[in-house]
Amino acid sequence: MKHLLEVKHLFVDLPLPAGMLHAVRDVSFHLDMGETLSLVGESGCGKSITALALMNILPPKAIRRAEILRFEDTDLLRLPDEQMAQLRGAKMAMIFQEPMTSLDPCYTIGNQLEEAILEHKGISRHQARERAVYLLDKVGITGADSRLKQYPHQLSGGLRQRIMIAMGLMCGPSVIIADEPTTALDVTIQAQILELLASLQREFNMGMILITHDLGVVARVADRLAIMYCGQVVETGYTADVFANPLHPYTRGLLDCIPVPGKTKPGDKLGSIAGIVPTPIGDLFGCSFRNRCPQAGADCVQNVDLLELSPGRAFRCLDRPEGLEVSS
Amino acid sequence: MLIYFCKRLGLAVLVTIAVSMISFMMIRVSGDPAIALAGEAATSEEIEFVREQYGFDRPLIVQYLEWASRAIRGDLGESPYMNLPVTEMIGNRIGVTMTLGICALSFAVLLSVPLGVLAAIRPNTWIDRLALTISVIGQAMPSFWFGLIMIIVLGVKFRLLPISGAETPAHFIMPTIALGYYATPAIMRLVRSGMLEVLASDHIRTAKAKGLRWGKILYKHALRNAIIPVVAVLAVQLGFMLGGSIVIETVFALHGIGHLAWVSIGRSDLPVVQAIVLLLSIIYVVLTFLSDMLNAFLDPRIRVK
Numbered sequence: 001m002k003h004l005l006e007v008k009h010l011f012v013d014l015p016l017p018a019g020m021l022h023a024v025r026d027v028s029f030h031l032d033m034g035e036t037l038s039l040v041g042e043s044g045c046g047k048s049i050t051a052l053a054l055m056n057i058l059p060p061k062a063i064r065r066a067e068i069l070r071f072e073d074t075d076l077l078r079l080p081d082e083q084m085a086q087l088r089g090a091k092m093a094m095i096f097q098e099p100m101t102s103l104d105p106c107y108t109i110g111n112q113l114e115e116a117i118l119e120h121k122g123i124s125r126h127q128a129r130e131r132a133v134y135l136l137d138k139v140g141i142t143g144a145d146s147r148l149k150q151y152p153h154q155l156s157g158g159l160r161q162r163i164m165i166a167m168g169l170m171c172g173p174s175v176i177i178a179d180e181p182t183t184a185l186d187v188t189i190q191a192q193i194l195e196l197l198a199s200l201q202r203e204f205n206m207g208m209i210l211i212t213h214d215l216g217v218v219a220r221v222a223d224r225l226a227i228m229y230c231g232q233v234v235e236t237g238y239t240a241d242v243f244a245n246p247l248h249p250y251t252r253g254l255l256d257c258i259p260v261p262g263k264t265k266p267g268d269k270l271g272s273i274a275g276i277v278p279t280p281i282g283d284l285f286g287c288s289f290r291n292r293c294p295q296a297g298a299d300c301v302q303n304v305d306l307l308e309l310s311p312g313r314a315f316r317c318l319d320r321p322e323g324l325e326v327s328s
Numbered sequence: 329m330l331i332y333f334c335k336r337l338g339l340a341v342l343v344t345i346a347v348s349m350i351s352f353m354m355i356r357v358s359g360d361p362a363i364a365l366a367g368e369a370a371t372s373e374e375i376e377f378v379r380e381q382y383g384f385d386r387p388l389i390v391q392y393l394e395w396a397s398r399a400i401r402g403d404l405g406e407s408p409y410m411n412l413p414v415t416e417m418i419g420n421r422i423g424v425t426m427t428l429g430i431c432a433l434s435f436a437v438l439l440s441v442p443l444g445v446l447a448a449i450r451p452n453t454w455i456d457r458l459a460l461t462i463s464v465i466g467q468a469m470p471s472f473w474f475g476l477i478m479i480i481v482l483g484v485k486f487r488l489l490p491i492s493g494a495e496t497p498a499h500f501i502m503p504t505i506a507l508g509y510y511a512t513p514a515i516m517r518l519v520r521s522g523m524l525e526v527l528a529s530d531h532i533r534t535a536k537a538k539g540l541r542w543g544k545i546l547y548k549h550a551l552r553n554a555i556i557p558v559v560a561v562l563a564v565q566l567g568f569m570l571g572g573s574i575v576i577e578t579v580f581a582l583h584g585i586g587h588l589a590w591v592s593i594g595r596s597d598l599p600v601v602q603a604i605v606l607l608l609s610i611i612y613v614v615l616t617f618l619s620d621m622l623n624a625f626l627d628p629r630i631r632v633k
Contacts, residue, residue: 057536089539096537101530105629106552115548116538151628167538 003030004207005054005175008068012046012053015061022280023049023062025231028306031175031207036198038210038222038239040254042277046231047211051177054209055094056084071175090120093168095197097180099160103152109163110148117170135166139196158189165197169204176201177209182217194221215258219243224312227251230288231280233306237313247315249293287317295319329631332624340617344610348399351605352392355598360384364596365408399606405599407592414603418585422607424494425573425584428503432569433562435508436515441558444519445551448527459520463513471572475506475579492581503580510572511565518561522554529553556627563619567612 012024024046031037039047052058054069056076069076071092076084088094096102103112113135114128123131129148136144139162152160161181168176178197182190198221201208210222218225218239226236227250235248246252256271264270275292287293290300299318308314355361362379363370370378379385383394398405404414439462447459482502483491490499526532527550535545570586577586585604592600624630 055537057533085539085541087539088537094537096530096534098530102534104531104535104549104553106549106627108628115540119538119540119544151632153629154632164534167534 003070004033004072005031005209006068006070007050007054008066010050010053010066010069011064012049012058013063014049014059015063016281019281022231022284024053025280025284026306027226027228027231027233029226029233029236031209033174033207034202034205035224036201036208036210036222038212038218038225039228040212040215040218040225041228042213044277044279045228046280047228048179050228051094051179051209051211054177055088055092056081057088086120089116089173090171091173092175092177093171093173094177094179095161095164095168095181097183099157099164099184102164103160105152107151108148109150109152109155113148113163113167113170116167120171131170132166135169136163138169138200139163139166140192141166157185158193161185161189161193162196165193165200169200172204173206175207175209177211179211180213181210182212182214197221215243215254227254230277232288232316233314234289234317235315237315241313247309247321248289248317249295249319250289251315253292329624332630333621336617336620340613344613347609347613348396348606349392351602351609352395353388355602355605356388356391361596361598365598395602399603404603404606407597407600409595409597414599417588417600418603418607421583421585421588423584424582425577425586427494428500428507428573428577428582428584429566429569431500431504432507432511432573433566435504436511436565437562439508440512440516441519441555444516445523445546447516447520448523448554449546451524456520459516463516466509466513471506471510472575472579474509475502475576478502478506479579494582494584499580499582503576503582506579507569507572507576511569514561514565515558518558519554522557523550526550526553552626556623559619559623559626563612563616566615570608570612 007030008028010024010027011022014021014023027046027050029037029039039050041047049058049062053062053064053066054071054076056064056079058064066077071087074087076087079087103109110129110132113132114125117123117128117131118125132148133144136147141147141159141162147155147159147163155163161184165181181197182193185193194217197208197210200206210217212218222239224236224238225242226233227242227248228234229250235242235246235251242251243255246255250273253271253273257273259268259270273292278288278291280288285303286301287296287304290296293300297318302318304316304318306314306316307320362375362382362384365382366375366378383391395405402415404418406413407417410417443455443459443462447456450456478489479491479502482488489501490496491502493499532545532549535549540548573584574586574589576582577584578590581587585607589601589604591597592604
């Protein structure tokens with residue numbers, strides 16, 4: 001079956017004064033219609049850069065290469081910039097983590113909602129306005145007519161993020177990338193925004209890439225996940241499977257950080273992963289996690305390949321749990 | 329918006345009143361006006377006569393109120409040298425200065441905004457270096473000296489442009505460049521740094537993610553935000569230009585109010601000097617007010633609460 005979005009062996013390098021930063025190193029994944037894939041990892045693990053690379057809005061000096069970068073039937077690697085701009089916002093939309101600064105303070109909400117659809121689809125202002133009103137209603141904003149005339153500084157963070165979501169949906173995209181959409185919001189609003197994204201994703205049957213560092217979020221909305229560490233995918237699989245049976249020490253470390261109802265008792269210390277993420281600058285070798293890994297051994301200085309257990313289930317570690325069947 | 333408008337207007341009126349007081353005072357404290365008017369060879373009786381004739385013997389506050397109340401009615405007194413009403417003398421010459429000011433400001437904006445934008449979207453390239461060079465030279469070079477160099481090169485050596493007077497539009501080219509170039513560095517650097525900052529901001533990333541054309545991102549989202557602080561600085565730059573026009577009008581013998589101010593200072597023609605200081609201050613206050621209004625129009629965060 002052909003996937004909606006397919007990424008194979010994606011690399012992104014950023015030249016810095018200190019040396020070459022290998023922000024994304026050999027990342028592969030795919031996304032189908034109506035499916036939510038979550039990219040999970042700490043700050044600086046390359047998850048946002050991966051998203052920017054898909055949209056081709058990386059910082060100017062970044063170098064992107066990949067074996068396959070395909071959306072529907074379009075080869076994104078060989079797509080001229082102008083045609084890529086036509087795809088962006090129209091068929092692939094992105095929602096960012098900073099709703100307070102992601103809207104232009106100089107223009108009304110209506111203007112900013114409508115400009116993408118006016119750019120991409122030859123429709124009238126009136127039709128664009130109708131679509132904006134419809135979507136504001138969809139994202140749970142009442143009194144759309146008056147909201148459309150307001151400016152970003154008149155709205156709260158939660159409202160602005162709802163507007164960002166509506167903005168992403170204006171052209172009816174088939175892929176939506178949400179980059180930590182709830183990070184800047186307070187906790188009660190976080191849950192609402194997440195529910196909203198998940199229900200809209202189902203309703204419009206979009207493929208969604210949800211970027212987050214919050215495994216609680218992943219557990220609630222993601223069908224599949226890819227754990228990223230230091231620019232690499234270290235484990236990927238179906239959400240339930242990964243949560244029940246984590247194979248990579250980093251994944252286990254992350255899961256230990258979450259309190260489990262009934263199991264974690266008052267006074268218990270939550271787990272933490274010792275050490276800090278190394279900055280992937282210069283020549284890298286071996287497993288990136290080895291300096292923080294409780295199971296690390298002498299072999300871990302070798303480069304470790306992603307080991308595929310079954311379609312969609314893979315991990316990157318030399319330490320293989322006993323009795324593990326590897327499908328060839 | 330109405331509240332903002334009224335506040336700014338009230339402030340402008342207060343500033344005008346304060347400036348009129350200061351300009352009135354400064355001229356009184358810079359020497360005895362009666363001696364200046366009577367001339368160096370005058371006897372003490374003659375000086376006393378002038379003092380009484382012009383009312384310099386009365387308390388300052390009385391003199392000020394009388395001058396101010398006549399000024400409000402448009403009567404700025406008479407020049408003792410020319411025996412002409414000051415309003416008439418200024419009226420004859422304001423056109424030249426206004427033409428020069430508007431041309432110079434347009435020149436400065438048309439040079440500095442595109443260069444600043446180009447420098448920002450191509451940082452550390454030859455165009456950025458060129459903009460920096462133009463800016464540093466403009467900063468370092470006194471405008472009167474630049475004016476003289478242009479006169480020598482363009483006027484005397486190559487005979488391309490007339491070097492003095494205000495008869496044809498060609499007469500305004502060199503003064504416009506000399507005065508406009510003076511204001512260019514500040515505006516250009518502000519445009520460049522503003523554009524760099526805005527281009528790195530989150531909402532530009534949003535605009536890119538929406539798939540807008542690059543030109544539209546630059547013009548609609550980046551420049552619109554970057555220009556807001558520039559508008560505020562433009563008013564200040566125009567103030568500098570008004571001061572600079574005194575020098576430039578003298579260099580190019582343009583008979584505007586700058587030139588009139590220079591001549592009048594030289595012959596201690598107090599009513600004229602006082603009127604020009606007041607007029608330039610009011611122009612400056614009006615421009616500041618207009619730039620505040622323009623900023624409110626550009627920036628909804630000022631306009632809409």
